């Protein structure tokens with residue numbers, strides 16, 4: 001993708017980025033060699049060629065398989081540092097990044113190992129690259145709510161390092177309401193709340209209703225399905241509840257980039273933002289995602305600036321930081 005000078009120069013804030021989704025094939029091979037992990041691929045090219053997803057499930061298979069090389073705190077540090085170096089070059093000022101502790105604790109890697117590696121990278125990124133960041137702990141919705149609750153409690157010693165909680169992985173059959181108690185507890189503990197809500201399934205409208213009315217999240221990840229419920233579009237607009245859209249990701253695991261829906265929501269007063277989801281798997285970091293919005297819908301510069309400004313507004317950064325990154 002050719003990135004226009006305007007998109008390149010736009011100061012950017014990323015609010016929907018799975019750090020495990022930034023694991024590029026070359027780092028995957030490097031970490032596999034370092035850790036003595038055998039990969040079912042002979043080369044980086046073979047890995048890349050296998051990234052052909054036609055739905056969320058096929059992506060998630062590759063995503064979780066890739067994590068087998070992440071074992072030590074240094075691995076998580078390297079993963080995050082590579083990401084920060086890349087996006088510093090895309091004029092990214094601030095990132096609220098998801099991490100999936102259960103994708104690691106479920107295979108025997110300790111919570112502390114994961115978060116201490118990420119934390120060290122965050123500190124270095126701020127000092128050396130001028131990129132600020134915060135962590136959002138995601139629960140895997142295809143696991144039981146009890147495991148999410150246990151993970152929430154396990155996070156407490158690291159409470160100051162984590163800004164909020166989210167919900168990701170396979171949405172089919174795993175509605176927001178399944179985690180209502182976990183999220184109520186998280187709110188009590190002072191965490192900000194967000195959830196993925198984006199499936200193209202029959203229950204889509206009911207899921208977005210639960211996210212907004214029952215769980216009462218502070219923002220929604222993806223969430224363009226809110227258009228199925230006009231009264232909820234109005235609710236999001238009037239309460240300043242924004243959504244984090246990921247155009248390139250949507251072309252792989254959803255039914256299209258949804259750029260047209262973004263401009264519709266923007267017109268109706270919802271705070272829309274542009275993000276990258278799992279850039280190593282979907283082939284585009286945040287600048288490529290902004291560029292996609294331009295290339296596909298000819299969105300003008302004022303609108304792009306508004307999307308970028310929305311990300312500052314709906315971020316959970318303290319006021320002093322918001323001023324610095326705007």
Ligand code: HPA
Pocket residue numbers: 018021056063168169170196249253277278
């Ligand atoms: N959707 C749902 N869960 C995820 C994703 C995604 O795009 N990336 C990582 N976990």
Ligand code: ZN
Pocket residue numbers: 016018168196221277
């Ligand atoms: Zn996501």
